Amino acid sequence: MTQVNRLPHGGRVDSSKPLRFVFDGRPYEGYQGDTLASALLANGVVLVGRSFKYHRPRGILSAGAEEPNALIQLGQGNRSEPNLRATQIELYEGLVAESQNRWPSLTTDVGAVNSLFHRIFPSGFYYKTFMWPKTFWMKYEHFIRRMAGLGKCPTEPDPDRYDKLHAHADALIVGAGPAGLAAALAAGRAGARVILVDEQQEMGGSLLSDRQAVIDGVSAAQWVANALAELRAMPEVTLLPRTVAFGYYDHNLVSLMERVTDHLPPTSPEALNQPRQRLWRVRAKDVILATGAIERPMVYIDNDRPGCMLASAAQTYVNRYGAAPGKRAVIMTNNDTAYQVALDLVDAGVSVAAIVDARENAEGELVATARARGIEVLGNHAITRVGGKLAVREVEVRRLTGDGKSVSSDGRTITCDMVLSSGGWQPTVHLFSQARGKLKWNQDILAFVPDKLLPGQNNHSVGAARGAFALTDCLVDGFAAGTAAAHAAGHTEPAGSTPVAGAEPAHSPMREMWVMPSGKPLGHDGKHFVDYQNDVTAADVALAHREGYRSVEHLKRYTTMGMATDQGKTSNINALALMADLRGVAIPEVGTTTFRPPYTPVTIGAFAGIDKGDFLDPIRKTPLHSWHEQHGAPFETVGQWHRAWYYPKPGETMHDAVNREVKAVRTSVGIVDASTLGKIDIQGPDAAWFLNMVYTNAWSKLEPGRCRYGLMLGEDGMVMDDGVTSRIAENHFHMTTTTGGAARVMAWLEDWLQCEWTDKKVYLTSVTEQWAVIGISGPMSRKLLSEVAPDLPLDDQSFPHLSFRDGVVAGVKCRIFRITFTGEATYELNMAPSYAMHVWRALMQAGEKYGITPYGTEAMHVLRAEKGFIIVGQETDGTTTPQDLGMDWIVSKQKPDFLGKRSLQRSDTKRPDRKHLIGLLTEDPNEVLPEGAQIVAELKDKPPMEMIGHVTSSYYSPNCGRSIAMALVKNGRNRMGETLYMPYDGKVVKAKVTEPKFYDPEGARING
Amino acid sequence: MLLIPCPYCGKRDEHEFTYAREGHIARPTNGEQLTDAEWAQYLFMRKNPKGVHYERWMHAKGCRRYFNVARDTVTHEIYAVYEMGQPAPVIERENGR
Amino acid sequence: MVETYQRRSALAHLGLVARAASSSTAGAGVIMSEVPHRTIVNVRGTASDVAFSSAVQTATGLALPSAANTVSNGGVWQIVWLGPNEWWITGPDGEAESLIEALRANFAGQHAIACDVSESRAIIALKGAKARDVLMRGVSLDLHPRAFRVGQCAQTGLSRANVLLHLVDDTPTFEIYVLKSFSDYLWQWLEKVAADFNLAVEA
Structure with missing residues (x-):
C-alpha cells in the first residue's frame, strides 16, 4: 500500500516522478517536490521521533524551519548527518533516513520509562539531583548522556566539499513570499543590485499554499511564476532558493547558507560535481526582512501526540504537497486563520469534525462560511483530553467557563486522527533581533513586532514580518521597501505599480488564551507542552515561577525552554505569556528572549569552505624551500613559515642528524637558510x-x-x-x-x-622578502667565501666582525653581513630571492671539499644555546627584563630616553630577586630536561612544592658532550653552584646552577 | 564584522584592520620625573566606557596607516574616523543610547 | 655576472611554462599565469609637496595618481597608490637601480625616499569571464564592475594572504601582487577555487 494519504488532486509535487526512500529501514515512495515530512505523511506515517527527555512519541508539528519534533538522522556512513528537520529535507531518489533518540525502535522505546517517572524529572532536575555528591556526577553523566541524546555524529571525515564567498547588494531581501517578491520586483526594476533568498526549494512562500489569493488579476501561483520569470531575466538580480539567512551581524553583514546539492542523491554525478553547500557573506546596503510569521501551537493537554499539528502546516501539506496529514481533523483555535485551513481541507476532501474555538463569540465572515459549509463550530470550547498514544484517536472537548481558566464538568468525545491548532502568529523577527533591533508587544495580534533599529544597521521589516498579515499589506510594504532601497542606492528607473491583491475576508479579533484548562491541575493526567524539543511543559514554567526563576533569562536556564536546536521558534512566546500570566504582569515585562545566530543550524563544513588541510593557514615558503624538500628536510613551523628543521641522511634519527650538523659547524662549515628573518x-x-x-x-x-x-x-x-x-x-x-x-x-x-x-x-x-639570506658558519666559512667571492677582501682588517660589505658571490650581487648566531665565524649572504637557489648551489658545490653541511633550525638552536644566546619568546615570556637575562650591558645608562627605560626603574622591575636566566647542568649528563619543566629548590614528598622557575631551552650538546639547559629561576643569579630539582615523569632530576654559557665563553672563535 | 571607514582607503571589513589601543594617550616626555604611580597611570590604566570610545586602529591589510575611531562600544556605531594628531571630536548622542 | 637562466621566479617550482604548453585557453572561464619579474620601487613622500610630486614626475614622466586606490599608467611606468604618502612605481624588469638613482637625485633636500621591493613580490595574473567569481571567494571587497573599475587597485586580504589587486583591463584581468613567501599558497588556493570555473594556465 503506497501513499495512502496522497490526495488525488492538487499540490505542486510531480506525480510523474516517483522517488523511493527508506525511513527506519522500511521502503516508501514519494514524489519529486516532496519534503521528507510530506512524503511520510502521504504514506500515513505520523510517528517520526521520540522526545528528548521523556521519550514521548512525536509526530510532525510544522511544515518548515520551526519544526521541533521531526528530527532526523539523514544519510549513511561518512555522510550521515544528525538533527535535520524532516520538514526541510527535500526528497531524492534513494534517500535513507532514521528517527532519533529511541532504542530499540521508535514504537518500543525503553527510554519512555522516563515519562512514568516524570515527577522526578521536572525542570532543574539535573542541577538539583546529580550535582550532589559532586564526585558522582561522572557516573550520572554517563547514564544521562545515553538517555537524553539527539542524533549521532559521523566518525569519518566529511567527503563533501563546501564553498564560501563574499557578496554585496543594494538590497538583500530575505524571504520570497508576497512581500519579498514585491520588494525584489520594485528594487530590480529600478536597477538595483538585489539578492533574494528563500529557505525553501521553491520561491513563493505562503503563496504556494494559498488557493484563494488573487494578485494582479491572476492566481497566486501564476503571479509567483510571472514574478520569478521577470526577476530571472534581470542581470543584477540574484535568486537564491534553498538558502537560509542564518546570521545578521554588525553593519549589515548577513550570512547565508545555500544548500547546493542537498536535494540530490549524494553520490550522483551532479552532486559530486558541485560543492554541497555554499556560505555567503553579504554586505548589504539595505536588508529587507520579508521573513513572514510562524504560527504558534495552542497549549492544550497532551498537545504532543502524533497527529497534533499546526493548522497552517496541515494547509501547506494539503495545498502544496497534496498530502493529507490525516483523514479527520479537529481544529483548535483562538483566531480566524484556522477557518481558512478548515475550508481548504474540506475542499481537498479531508473531513473536519469540528472547529473548537476558544473565543466566546466566534463570528465573522470566515466563521459564517465554515458554518455554511457544514463544519461544526464549537465556540468558547477547549480540548481537555487527547486520546491515543502513538497517534491521535480522539479528543474530548468541554465548554470554557467564566474567565477561561476552567472548563465545564461534562465533556464530549470526538473521533479524529489529527488535532490542528492555531494560537496566532508570531512575526519571524529573528534576524531583526539578531541585528539587535528592539521589539515591542502588539496586543492586537498578541505578538512581538519590530520596533527600533540599532544605529548602524539598516533593515526594513515588511508584511507579516512586521505583523501586517493581510496580503495587500505584504505587497504594498514590500514594493515600497524595494523602491526605497533602490532609490537610496541611487537607482531610479521606473518600477511600475504596486501589485494589487484581490479582496480578502476581514478577520475578527483573537482571544488571548495561553493555556487551555483541562479541568485538572497542570501536570495531572497529561502534559501541556510548551517547548516540544526540550520537553518543557506549562507545569515546568509554573515550577520555575514558584522557585523564583521569573525573568525570561532565568526561566530559560532553569527549564531549558528555547535552548534546543529549534531555539524555541514555536515556544518562546507561549512560555513568556505563561510566565506573565503567573506573575500578573504584561508580557513585555517578563522580557523577550535574545535571538542569536544561527536561525537554523549550519554545518561546520560550510564555515570552513575550502580552507582546511593545507589551506587552514597559509604556509610561507622561502626561495630555497624546494631544495630543502628535495633533501628530505622535515619542516618546523615558525609563525606561518616552514623552516627546514634538520636534514637526515639515510638511516639517521633526528638526534643523529642534529648532532652531525652541530659538530660540522664547529669543525668545518655549515650552511643555513635564514631568509625568514x-x-x-x-x-x-x-x-x-x-x-x-x-x-x-x-x-x-x-x-x-x-x-x-x-x-x-x-x-x-x-x-x-x-x-x-x-x-x-x-x-x-x-x-x-x-x-x-x-x-x-x-x-x-x-x-x-x-x-x-x-x-x-x-x-x-x-624588506623581509626583498632579500634571501644564506648563512655560512664555521671555521672554514671564510675560506669557502673567498673561493666564491674572489674579489672580496675577507681579512679581519678589511672585513671585521660586525660589519657588512657589498660584493659579488657566484656572479650574484650580495650584501654580506659578518655577524654570528653560532659563535663561529659567520657570513650572512643577502641576495635577490630569484638568485638564492643559484648561490646556495654554488656554495654547496664549492664547499663539498670542506664537507659543507646544511643545518636546520634545530641545530641552529643548539649552537646558539651552547653560546648562551637567547631567543626572544623562548628565554623571554613578556615578563622578562634585560636585567633578568643578565644583559645589563646592552642597556644604555647615558641615553636620556628610550622605550621601556622608565619602566626599568619601577619598584617591581628593580627587585633583586626576580627570575633570572641561568644555566643548568644535570647530574646525569645524558638526561635532557624537557623544556617547560618546573623547578623546585625544596623537594617534598608530593606537591604542593614551591615552583621557583622553569626550563626555557634544553638540548643535548655534542660539542660539550652532555646535556645543557637554560632556565628562568627566581633569584637565579644568586644561586650559582646550587643544586635544583625538576620532578617530572615520576622521577626527580637534579641539576647544578651555572652561568648560561656552555661553549667558548670567551668568544674566541668568531674569527675562525 | 564591522565595516570601518578607513580615512584613506574607504570602507573595509573589520578583518583588514587591527585594533591598536585607546587613543589620545600621549607618552610623557618627563618619565624620569614621574612617580611609579603616575607612570603606571600612563602605562596601564585604560578607559572602558559604555558608549563612545576614542580608539586607534590600523589598516593592516590596506594602507597600514594608524587612525582614530570614535566608536560606540554598545552599538558599534562609528561616529567619526579622523587622522592621527587631530583632536577628539565631541559626539552628540541621543538620550538613552 | 651570473647567467639569467639561473634566475628563478617565485613560482618556478610549479613548472607553469610546461603546464601552459599542454593546456588550452579555449573556452576557459579563468586563465592564470605568473608575471615573473617586474621592477617595483616603494616611494614615500608628501603628496601635497609640489617638489616631491614633480621629482617623481621628472623620473617617470607620470603624475602621482590623484585618487586613492587608483593607478596612473604611462606605458613604461605605472604609479600605484598604496596610501596617503606611499606609492609603488612599477615597470620593466631590471630598472630598479637606475630609477632609484634618478629619484634620489631628484629628492635631494626633501624628506622622501625610494626603496627597491621588486624582488619581494610575486605577481599572479588572473583573467577571464569568471575571474571575479574566483576572487569573491577570498576578497571581501565589492568587485562589481560598477564598484571596482579598470585602473583601480586595492590592498586587501585574498583568502589568508595580503595582496594588492589591480584591475588592468575589462577582460577582466586582475594582477595580484603578493609577498613571494605566500605565492605558492595563493596560487594553489586560486587554482583550487578556479577548478570550478574551467581553469587554464598560461605562460
Missing part, C-alpha cells in the same frame, strides 16, 4: 634618533658599514624583540628582527612614528 629598511634624517629610542643601546656613533646587536623593549620594560641593525649610510639603516616578531615589530615601529613622533623624518619599508 624580518628586515626593515629605515631611511630619513632622524633614523639614528629613532633607533636610539626603540633600542636600549646607543646608535648615533655606529659607522656606516658596521652592524650592532640591539634589544627592543616594550614600554613596560619587558624584552620584545632583538636583532642586528646595520648602518648603510648616514641616514639609512637595515634592521633585522626575529622571524616570528617581524610583523609585530614593523607595526610597533610604525605606531610610534605615525602616532607619537609625527615630527620625525623617518620612513620604514618592510
Whole structure:
C-alpha cells in the first residue's frame, strides 16, 4: 500500500516522478517536490521521533524551519548527518533516513520509562539531583548522556566539499513570499543590485499554499511564476532558493547558507560535481526582512501526540504537497486563520469534525462560511483530553467557563486522527533581533513586532514580518521597501505599480488564551507542552515561577525552554505569556528572549569552505624551500613559515642528524637558510634618533658599514624583540628582527612614528622578502667565501666582525653581513630571492671539499644555546627584563630616553630577586630536561612544592658532550653552584646552577 | 564584522584592520620625573566606557596607516574616523543610547 | 655576472611554462599565469609637496595618481597608490637601480625616499569571464564592475594572504601582487577555487 494519504488532486509535487526512500529501514515512495515530512505523511506515517527527555512519541508539528519534533538522522556512513528537520529535507531518489533518540525502535522505546517517572524529572532536575555528591556526577553523566541524546555524529571525515564567498547588494531581501517578491520586483526594476533568498526549494512562500489569493488579476501561483520569470531575466538580480539567512551581524553583514546539492542523491554525478553547500557573506546596503510569521501551537493537554499539528502546516501539506496529514481533523483555535485551513481541507476532501474555538463569540465572515459549509463550530470550547498514544484517536472537548481558566464538568468525545491548532502568529523577527533591533508587544495580534533599529544597521521589516498579515499589506510594504532601497542606492528607473491583491475576508479579533484548562491541575493526567524539543511543559514554567526563576533569562536556564536546536521558534512566546500570566504582569515585562545566530543550524563544513588541510593557514615558503624538500628536510613551523628543521641522511634519527650538523659547524662549515628573518629598511634624517629610542643601546656613533646587536623593549620594560641593525649610510639603516616578531615589530615601529613622533623624518619599508639570506658558519666559512667571492677582501682588517660589505658571490650581487648566531665565524649572504637557489648551489658545490653541511633550525638552536644566546619568546615570556637575562650591558645608562627605560626603574622591575636566566647542568649528563619543566629548590614528598622557575631551552650538546639547559629561576643569579630539582615523569632530576654559557665563553672563535 | 571607514582607503571589513589601543594617550616626555604611580597611570590604566570610545586602529591589510575611531562600544556605531594628531571630536548622542 | 637562466621566479617550482604548453585557453572561464619579474620601487613622500610630486614626475614622466586606490599608467611606468604618502612605481624588469638613482637625485633636500621591493613580490595574473567569481571567494571587497573599475587597485586580504589587486583591463584581468613567501599558497588556493570555473594556465 503506497501513499495512502496522497490526495488525488492538487499540490505542486510531480506525480510523474516517483522517488523511493527508506525511513527506519522500511521502503516508501514519494514524489519529486516532496519534503521528507510530506512524503511520510502521504504514506500515513505520523510517528517520526521520540522526545528528548521523556521519550514521548512525536509526530510532525510544522511544515518548515520551526519544526521541533521531526528530527532526523539523514544519510549513511561518512555522510550521515544528525538533527535535520524532516520538514526541510527535500526528497531524492534513494534517500535513507532514521528517527532519533529511541532504542530499540521508535514504537518500543525503553527510554519512555522516563515519562512514568516524570515527577522526578521536572525542570532543574539535573542541577538539583546529580550535582550532589559532586564526585558522582561522572557516573550520572554517563547514564544521562545515553538517555537524553539527539542524533549521532559521523566518525569519518566529511567527503563533501563546501564553498564560501563574499557578496554585496543594494538590497538583500530575505524571504520570497508576497512581500519579498514585491520588494525584489520594485528594487530590480529600478536597477538595483538585489539578492533574494528563500529557505525553501521553491520561491513563493505562503503563496504556494494559498488557493484563494488573487494578485494582479491572476492566481497566486501564476503571479509567483510571472514574478520569478521577470526577476530571472534581470542581470543584477540574484535568486537564491534553498538558502537560509542564518546570521545578521554588525553593519549589515548577513550570512547565508545555500544548500547546493542537498536535494540530490549524494553520490550522483551532479552532486559530486558541485560543492554541497555554499556560505555567503553579504554586505548589504539595505536588508529587507520579508521573513513572514510562524504560527504558534495552542497549549492544550497532551498537545504532543502524533497527529497534533499546526493548522497552517496541515494547509501547506494539503495545498502544496497534496498530502493529507490525516483523514479527520479537529481544529483548535483562538483566531480566524484556522477557518481558512478548515475550508481548504474540506475542499481537498479531508473531513473536519469540528472547529473548537476558544473565543466566546466566534463570528465573522470566515466563521459564517465554515458554518455554511457544514463544519461544526464549537465556540468558547477547549480540548481537555487527547486520546491515543502513538497517534491521535480522539479528543474530548468541554465548554470554557467564566474567565477561561476552567472548563465545564461534562465533556464530549470526538473521533479524529489529527488535532490542528492555531494560537496566532508570531512575526519571524529573528534576524531583526539578531541585528539587535528592539521589539515591542502588539496586543492586537498578541505578538512581538519590530520596533527600533540599532544605529548602524539598516533593515526594513515588511508584511507579516512586521505583523501586517493581510496580503495587500505584504505587497504594498514590500514594493515600497524595494523602491526605497533602490532609490537610496541611487537607482531610479521606473518600477511600475504596486501589485494589487484581490479582496480578502476581514478577520475578527483573537482571544488571548495561553493555556487551555483541562479541568485538572497542570501536570495531572497529561502534559501541556510548551517547548516540544526540550520537553518543557506549562507545569515546568509554573515550577520555575514558584522557585523564583521569573525573568525570561532565568526561566530559560532553569527549564531549558528555547535552548534546543529549534531555539524555541514555536515556544518562546507561549512560555513568556505563561510566565506573565503567573506573575500578573504584561508580557513585555517578563522580557523577550535574545535571538542569536544561527536561525537554523549550519554545518561546520560550510564555515570552513575550502580552507582546511593545507589551506587552514597559509604556509610561507622561502626561495630555497624546494631544495630543502628535495633533501628530505622535515619542516618546523615558525609563525606561518616552514623552516627546514634538520636534514637526515639515510638511516639517521633526528638526534643523529642534529648532532652531525652541530659538530660540522664547529669543525668545518655549515650552511643555513635564514631568509625568514624580518628586515626593515629605515631611511630619513632622524633614523639614528629613532633607533636610539626603540633600542636600549646607543646608535648615533655606529659607522656606516658596521652592524650592532640591539634589544627592543616594550614600554613596560619587558624584552620584545632583538636583532642586528646595520648602518648603510648616514641616514639609512637595515634592521633585522626575529622571524616570528617581524610583523609585530614593523607595526610597533610604525605606531610610534605615525602616532607619537609625527615630527620625525623617518620612513620604514618592510624588506623581509626583498632579500634571501644564506648563512655560512664555521671555521672554514671564510675560506669557502673567498673561493666564491674572489674579489672580496675577507681579512679581519678589511672585513671585521660586525660589519657588512657589498660584493659579488657566484656572479650574484650580495650584501654580506659578518655577524654570528653560532659563535663561529659567520657570513650572512643577502641576495635577490630569484638568485638564492643559484648561490646556495654554488656554495654547496664549492664547499663539498670542506664537507659543507646544511643545518636546520634545530641545530641552529643548539649552537646558539651552547653560546648562551637567547631567543626572544623562548628565554623571554613578556615578563622578562634585560636585567633578568643578565644583559645589563646592552642597556644604555647615558641615553636620556628610550622605550621601556622608565619602566626599568619601577619598584617591581628593580627587585633583586626576580627570575633570572641561568644555566643548568644535570647530574646525569645524558638526561635532557624537557623544556617547560618546573623547578623546585625544596623537594617534598608530593606537591604542593614551591615552583621557583622553569626550563626555557634544553638540548643535548655534542660539542660539550652532555646535556645543557637554560632556565628562568627566581633569584637565579644568586644561586650559582646550587643544586635544583625538576620532578617530572615520576622521577626527580637534579641539576647544578651555572652561568648560561656552555661553549667558548670567551668568544674566541668568531674569527675562525 | 564591522565595516570601518578607513580615512584613506574607504570602507573595509573589520578583518583588514587591527585594533591598536585607546587613543589620545600621549607618552610623557618627563618619565624620569614621574612617580611609579603616575607612570603606571600612563602605562596601564585604560578607559572602558559604555558608549563612545576614542580608539586607534590600523589598516593592516590596506594602507597600514594608524587612525582614530570614535566608536560606540554598545552599538558599534562609528561616529567619526579622523587622522592621527587631530583632536577628539565631541559626539552628540541621543538620550538613552 | 651570473647567467639569467639561473634566475628563478617565485613560482618556478610549479613548472607553469610546461603546464601552459599542454593546456588550452579555449573556452576557459579563468586563465592564470605568473608575471615573473617586474621592477617595483616603494616611494614615500608628501603628496601635497609640489617638489616631491614633480621629482617623481621628472623620473617617470607620470603624475602621482590623484585618487586613492587608483593607478596612473604611462606605458613604461605605472604609479600605484598604496596610501596617503606611499606609492609603488612599477615597470620593466631590471630598472630598479637606475630609477632609484634618478629619484634620489631628484629628492635631494626633501624628506622622501625610494626603496627597491621588486624582488619581494610575486605577481599572479588572473583573467577571464569568471575571474571575479574566483576572487569573491577570498576578497571581501565589492568587485562589481560598477564598484571596482579598470585602473583601480586595492590592498586587501585574498583568502589568508595580503595582496594588492589591480584591475588592468575589462577582460577582466586582475594582477595580484603578493609577498613571494605566500605565492605558492595563493596560487594553489586560486587554482583550487578556479577548478570550478574551467581553469587554464598560461605562460
